Amino acid sequence: DIQMTQSPSSLSASVGDRVTITCRASQSISSYLNWFQQEPGKAPRLLIYAASSLKSGVPSRFSGSGNGTDFTLTISSLQPEDFATYYCQQSYSTPITFGQGTRLEIK
Amino acid sequence: EVQVVESGGGLVQPGGSLRLSCAASQFPVSNNYMTWVRQAPGKGLEWVSLIYSGGTTYYADSVKGRFTISRDNSKNTLYLQMNSLRAEDTAVYYCARSDCRGNSCYVFDYWGQGTLVTVSS
Numbered sequence: 761d762i763q764m765t766q767s768p769s770s771l772s773a774s775v776g777d778r779v780t781i782t783c784r785a786s787q788s789i790s791s792y793l794n795w796f797q798q799e800p801g802k803a804p805r806l807l808i809y810a811a812s813s814l815k816s817g818v819p820s821r822f823s824g825s826g827n828g829t830d831f832t833l834t835i836s837s838l839q840p841e842d843f844a845t846y847y848c849q850q851s852y853s854t855p856i857t858f859g860q861g862t863r864l865e866i867k
Numbered sequence: 868e869v870q871v872v873e874s875g876g877g878l879v880q881p882g883g884s885l886r887l888s889c890a891a892s893q894f895p896v897s898n899n900y901m902t903w904v905r906q907a908p909g910k911g912l913e914w915v916s917l918i919y920s921g922g923t924t925y926y927a928d929s930v931k932g933r934f935t936i937s938r939d940n941s942k943n944t945l946y947l948q949m950n951s952l953r954a955e956d957t958a959v960y961y962c963a964r965s966d967c968r969g970n971s972c973y974v975f976d977y978w979g980q981g982t983l984v985t986v987s988s
Contacts, residue, residue, distance in 0.1 A: 790970070791969070791970065792970065792971050792973075794974055794975070796912075796975075798912075802980075803961055803978040803979060803980055803981055804904075804912065804961070804975070804978055805978070806974065806975060806976050809968045809969055809971070809974045809976075810968065810969030810970055810971065810974075813968070813969055815976065847911065847912055849912075849975070851971040851972075851973035851974055852971070852973075854917065854925045854973075855914060855925070855927050855928070856902075856914040856917070856973055857914065858911060858912040858913070858914065859911075860911050861911045861912075
């Protein structure tokens with residue numbers, strides 16, 4: 761199985777900050793990597809697919825990059841609604857696996 | 868608007884069974900990959916099962932042999948039959964469409980609100 765490891769597990773930041781979350785795969789997954797945002801009590805929401813493609817309707821302050829084993833999600837200027845938990849997911853092969861999540865909190 | 872709505876969760880005793888449903892709107896489940904993902908209380912996301920449009924199915928090792936994914940095309944509904952339930956199956960179960968985008972067909976683009984399954988005596 762492909763293991764997905766996110767760092768950090770939690771992060772404190774302020775509105776307007778630029779933040780980066782990292783996701784590492786245990787083997788190469790090319791660009792088969794998606795990012796999700798989950799607010800408390802809500803379903804996950806797809807932000808980015810294929811490592812760097814922004815889903816329609818997602819604000820452009822979200823961006824993704826990476827290939828192979830190392831990937832990043834960047835939020836260029838944090839907004840109040842961005843404080844949530846973020847998950848990466850490999851879409852290379854079954855079993856499909858998620859990272860453990862990164863909780864983004866207000867400083 | 869594309870939408871999926873889960874139902875069927877509840878309290879069940881260890882060893883019991885439950886069937887979850889996921890009603891889809893504005894797209895045919897028969898022509899799409901569909902998936903179930905669960906989230907134990909306070910924990911992260913765990914993929915459970917997936918069904919291809921052609922009917923091929925896949926399962927996480929943790930549920931293989933106990934859970935069965937299926938669909939009823941006439942009702943445009945996805946199901947998850949859960950047998951031999953254990954305490955560790957307690958979770959919110961989400962249904963999602965698994966879309967083909969870019970280079971993968973495992974892009975979970977539309978999710979339901981989830982249904983809570985509690986396994987306890």
